[in-house]
Amino acid sequence: MAAKNQAQMFSELTLSRRSTRDFLDTPxxxxxxxxxxQEALSAPSWSNTRPYRVAVATGEVKERISHTLLDRFDDIMRTRSPKLGTRIKGGLSALSLLRSDFRIPIKYPDDLRVRQVALGKALFSHLGVERGDIDARNEQIRNNMRFFGAPVGLFFFARKGMGVYSPLDVGHFMQTLMLSAKARGLDTCAQGFLxxxxxxxxxxxxxxxxxxxxCGMSLGYAAHSHTNEFVPPVTKVQDxxxxxxxx
Known part of the structure; x- marks a missing residue:
């Protein structure tokens, strides 16, 4: 019976974790x-190396980061292109002007793009954003850099020199962190945009x-809102x- 209860509790916890896009400002x-x-550090790691670092941004630090990211995004939208991915002078795109440490996948492989497009359509439809409304879409993107209103922003750094295994360990760490947060009444959103x-x-x-x-992540207490009622398309095991x- 105890084992069954543990399995049920774990399933409920895991299935309740979703990407939250509207937070309360509660500290x-x-x-x-x-x-x-600390609990997230129980995640598996390559030879127990823990090849990552995490920055925790709150208060004025988080606000400064948010304002700077918004300014840089707005500069691109204002001077380069009205929409991410749109071709501009010299054959570049707005995404190519970003200064990320890892290469950003501008074009997804065909089999993965199907899921990417399905998620985008479902999310924007839920938020009431029309396909051709570029301003509304970009405003939703800007919300990423506002941490969706969350009081805590996390930034995850992976160690060079370990190939794919550093990012793999970061993923383990992030997932364990998100479940630990959920178990304590907090919600999260992992965000490549950060x-x-x-x-x-x-x-x-x-x-x-x-x-x-x-990668970045927003952490805080979820708001009871229509935005957070979004349920993404479910991938099946056979897929x-x-x-x-x-x-």
Whole structure:
């Protein structure tokens, strides 16, 4: 019975975690953040190396980062292109003008683009954003750099020199962190957009040499809103499980 209850509790916790895009401004206690980070360190890691660092931004630091990211995004939208991905002079796109530590996948492989497009359509439809309303779409993108109103912004750095295994370990760490936060009544949203420029984060934190900004995350208490009622398309097991070879 105990094992069944544990399985049920874990399933409920895991399935309740979603990308939250509307937070209350209620502060998160520093000791609670530390508790979540410590628990996240139980995640598996390549040879237990923990090849990552995390920056925790709150208060004025978070606001400065937010304003700088918004300014840089607005500069691109105002002077270069009305829409991310649109071709501009010299054959460049707005995305190519970003200053990320890792290369941003502008074009998805065909099999993955199907899911990307399905998510975008479903999310914007839920938010009431029409396909041709570029201003409204860009405003939703700008919300990423506002941390969706969350009081805490997290930035994850991966160590160079470990190939794909540093980012793999970051993923383990982030997922464990998100579940730990959820278990404590907090919600999260992992955001690639928060890593499109690493400079503003490096200006605020002492990042060791050899670490590259991989991803950001918003952390806080979810608002009870229509935005947070969004449920993304579900991927089925048969869509990812490999069949036996017929050779």
């Amino acid at each position: 998160v206690a520093p000791e609670l953040i530390d508790e979540i980070l 890593a499109f420029w690493s400079g503003p984060i490096r200006d605020e934190f002492e990042v060791p040499e050899g670490y590259k900004l991989l 990812i499980a490999l069949p036996l070879s017929q050779k």
